[in-house]
Amino acid sequence: MEGLPLRVLACGDVEGRLESLFGRVRAIQSKSGRFDMLLCVGDFFSSTSDAEWAEYRSGAKKAPIPTFVLGANNQETMHCFPHVTGCELAENITYLGRRGLFSGTSGLQIAYLSGTESQEEPTPAYSFSSKDVTELKSSLLSTPNFKGVDILLTSPWPRDVESFANSPGEIDTKKCGSTLISDLAASLKPRYHFAALEKAYYERLPYRNHTVLQETPQHVTRFIALAEVGNKSKKKYLYAFSIVPMSLMDPAELVKQPQDVTENPYRKLQKGAQKTKVLGCAEEETACQFFFDLNKHHGKKRPSDGKDRGSSQTKQAKKPPQPTGPCWFCLASPEVEKHLVVSIGTHCYLALAKGGLLPDHVLILPIGHYQSVVDLSSEVMEEVTKYKSALKEFFRSKGKRYVLFERNYKSQHLQLQVIPVPLDYTSEDIKECFITQAQEQQMELLEIPEHSDITQVVQPGTPYFYVELDTGEKLFHRIRGSFPLQFGRWVRRFLYPSISRSPPFSPTLFYSNEPQHPSFLHRWCSQARRTSMWSWTQARSSSTVSGAASHCSLAGGCVAFCTLPFPVLLPFPPLFFTPPFFSPFP
Known part of the structure; x- marks a missing residue:
């Protein structure tokens, strides 16, 4: 049974404005009831706040709620923290220490790291180094059955936190963020991560902590950056939330994925760290990072699109691989039945299916030779998306919608099969048709979560069957043995039960009368x-x-x-x- 939720307030840079902060906390509690604790990240003190702080330090004034703060971020405020390992600064105000894990009687686990990132040796007392992060990670990850922490408190933002998500506005996290914090967050998997220092409020979309369809689902992380207390722009500096400690939650409830969940923003940084490790330890075989680290030991590399992915800007885009024999779908090939072509873009073309299921059955195909969607460069993928949008508009104007599928099995050239269906068919109806047919074949079709795509769940060279609705909903089956080549066509009898013929619709060419x-x-x-x-x-x-x-x-x-x-x-x-x-x- 789940425990009662704790009511928590988180705050950004206080900068010595204790009266403003605690006055606001009292007002919130008088209106909404008592909170269990206040967590402060960023600069708690300023170099000019001694007079106001003296009243709390002497006991003349008292914080209205148990308050936990991080340490100094600069030399000027170091004197406010007399003990490096943490201590009570005043009644109801506690300095957590340089790094560690705080867990009270409630069972709530709060990991914390004070200071800002530094490359200096020796590391200043108000900073942290890679050694600090490594030791904090080791102490927690070595815990039996470690699944993550409830809350992570840091002063700096993590680097690249906005990847796959909403923009933080004027804040450039590539310049202000800390890669060590990103690494820490990726490893500790906090349910909430709070940071400050940038005088901005930013609540990122939640991100997942597991690889879709490859790992057991885990809880999501919510990153919230808070502004400074009493800022003139009235940016949010206090964040209220309720939380049940992870250890007391029902596991199924803990791992529920919200609708707006995104991919983990730190995957690329983890990839870079692994590559560095490989260069330093050539004798060790690296583990394949399913999303990004697809090295030569684990299948084909995705073709470069010429854009910056950690390489030189002058690097030229690779040409698509050449077919090993005659290809019926490479547009330059003499085998192409050009009379079926409907339109040609820069990287893709649209054609009617020669053996279509229906008269309006069309194919989206790359002009160059690509075997599957996961092999496409970004430019080709962008044009595929545009074709899908155009087809959606076209079919809607005819009172229809579409379903798209791809079979990357015993095929040389990517063919995205686009089938029109009546507009009154709901997404659930269409998905049920495919799932029912899959069950008849003793196959499992899994739904790919929203904000994910096929390139994030399968690596190039892996056989699969893939379905996509015009709403963006997706189904996926990894082919591990044999697979019926006509599976996509068989689904037609569910979508169009009135069509009783077992062979596919046999069209004459599109110029027929x-x-x-x-x-x-x-x-x-x-x-x-x-x-x-x-x-x-x-x-x-x-x-x-x-x-x-x-x-x-x-x-x-x-x-x-x-x-x-x-x-x-x-x-x-x-x-x-x-x-x-x-x-x-x-």
């Missing part, structure tokens, strides 16, 4: 003219012809006139086009 298969190209281009869904394709080189019009004479007498708001399409087989190929469109 058959009534059951109207020209997708004509409707696509008509939609493009009415909306701005293709505006992102406008930015192309001057060597291309923008705003061209295609007068397409389709086989069977179906003719589509359409202005293409994207540059020249690939040369199509001349059989299907009446010259001139490009002509002005009024």
